[in-house]
Amino acid sequence: MSLSKEDLKAQVKAEIDRRAGEIIDISTDILAHPETGFFEARTSEVVQKKFGEMGLAFTPELARTGVKARMRGRKAGPTVGILGELDSIITPDSPVADPDTGAAHGCGHNAQIASMIGAGLGLQAVMHHLDGDVVLFAVPAEECIQIGERLELKEKGELEFVIGKPELIRLGAFDDIDMVTITHTPHGLDDSHASVGDTHNGALVKRIRFSGVAAHAGSFAHKGINALKAATIAISAIDAQREKFHENDLVRISPIITKGGDATSSVPSDVRIETMVRARTVEAMREASETVDRSMRAGALAVGARVEIETVSGYMPNNPDQRLIELQYANCAEVVGADNMGGARHQSGSTDVGDLSMLMPVVHPRSGGTEGAPHSREYYVRDHTLAAVNPAKSMAMLAVDLLYDEATEARAVIASAPPKLDRDAYLKLRRSFDRNEVFDGAAH
Ligand SMILES: [Zn+2]
Ligand SMILES: [Zn+2]
Known part of the structure; x- marks a missing residue:
């Protein structure tokens, strides 16, 4: 039946x-x-x-x-x-x-x-x-x-x-x-x-490391290269561009500083950021990813630091x-x-x-x-x-x-x-x- x-x-x-x-x-x-x-x-x-x-x-x-x-x-x-x-x-x-x-x-x-x-x-x-x-x-x-x-x-x-x-x-x-x-x-x-x-x-993950030069923060700050300043300039550079993202693309970039330095008596030389970069389409993901990379380079360029950017695919x-x-x-x-x-x-x-x-x-x-x-x-x-x-x-x-x-x-x-x-x-x-x-x- x-x-x-x-x-x-x-x-x-x-x-x-x-x-x-x-x-x-x-x-x-x-x-x-x-x-x-x-x-x-x-x-x-x-x-x-x-x-x-x-x-x-x-x-x-x-x-x-x-x-x-x-x-x-x-x-x-x-x-x-x-x-x-x-x-x-x-x-x-x-x-x-x-x-x-x-x-x-x-x-x-x-x-x-x-x-x-x-x-x-x-x-x-x-x-x-x-x-x-x-x-x-x-x-x-x-x-x-x-x-x-x-x-x-x-x-x-x-x-x-x-x-x-x-x-x-x-x-x-x-x-x-x-x-x-x-x-x-x-x-x-x-x-x-x-x-x-x-x-x-969709979403990507970025792991970013700024490398500067450590120096005594009191006596020899002028000899250092401040990686934390590079990182904060980079985060500000992302924020400065948020209005460029189209509403329909729903871009979300959410950086956190996972390491801000080693000691308050030393110019920070090792600073790390992680962020997710989210958007509604693959094309918008690529564009937002490039904006983040450019911002990181801008931070490094401003203070003469070095930056390593690792991009890891997350979700489509x-x-x-x-x-x-x-x-x-x-x-x-x-x-x-x-x-x-x-x-x-x-x-x-x-x-x-x-x-x-x-x-x-x-x-x-x-x-x-x-x-x-x-x-x-x-x-x-x-x-x-x-x-x-x-x-x-x-x-x-x-x-x-x-x-x-x-x-x-x-x-x-x-x-x-x-x-x-x-x-x-x-x-x-x-x-x-x-x-x-x-x-x-x-x-x-
Ligand atoms: Zn969940
Ligand atoms: Zn879930």
Whole structure:
């Protein structure tokens, strides 16, 4: 007997409701054990154990901690990826922080892992009615933190990119996936229970080192070259150009001084800056990046210091697929009620789902269920039903839509998507941002 799409969705929802306690337990367990990107060993174990209990064969240790399992439909067809991110951020003053490491789930990724597994639990009841596969994928290191540690891993040849999904793309781990859904907890200001269709800025990371000449700050300041002055001139030079950025490009440049000198009795000779450079398009990212580099050179030139500028690619801009948005929206509205749906907006923050959006159709809905502002000490998942169980249902229902009846919808999504990059073209684009420059202000 062939069941209708609605019958299958009802089965999926009933199964997820039946197992809601298990899904909530995963979310609360991971919330209590936060781990930062590429070091999510325990969180990865939680996923592996669950996949094992579900009877799924899985591949672990993808980009160090990623775990991937394939659920097969009744016949071969397109593959829908359902993702969850493994990593936490670091906010030591958060009430949910690990007291030893300062790591905390201040971005709600604990609920993502639970919703990804929950969607799998629901879909297992109906896979034998679907004409394609679902891949459940726990992915590492979405957050752009601990760049120094990650660059050390790069030095050792353990990874190339400092962010998880780009590294997985490089390793070919997305080659057998045709489209992706992943639900994040709220970043909006409303208290809606779901929204679908946010777009995101792309981002680069810059690590900058000004080198001057140390000298006694009291007796021999005239013999020194002040690297801190070079750095402050450079930051002012960025600020002087902010009005040049077009509103539509939503450029965000956020420098911090990570080292300001060695001793107050000595002219600072070693000063370091880190900054993210964010913008809405690849072209605007390049332009803003050049503005920052020029400003750094200006600071070095003014005082005759030397500057080293290391640019590390972070995230590509995120542009979700229109057809996936429509399908996912209908499912979210069915789960949370149309009155509880919020609007989509452009986020000037970033996600490496953007990198995936360059290669395949993606959708990145948001759930409800958190307290506080993202990445703050107050932010954590308060309501695991809103943040994990509901998204499990809406993502599983999307997979049913896509893979039902010869996977007609999935094929239509693929056919109607705007042109995408292949893996080589994507890697070439991403690597085009990675560069090191040395400018000696004394030599000009
Ligand atoms: Zn985050
Ligand atoms: Zn996040």
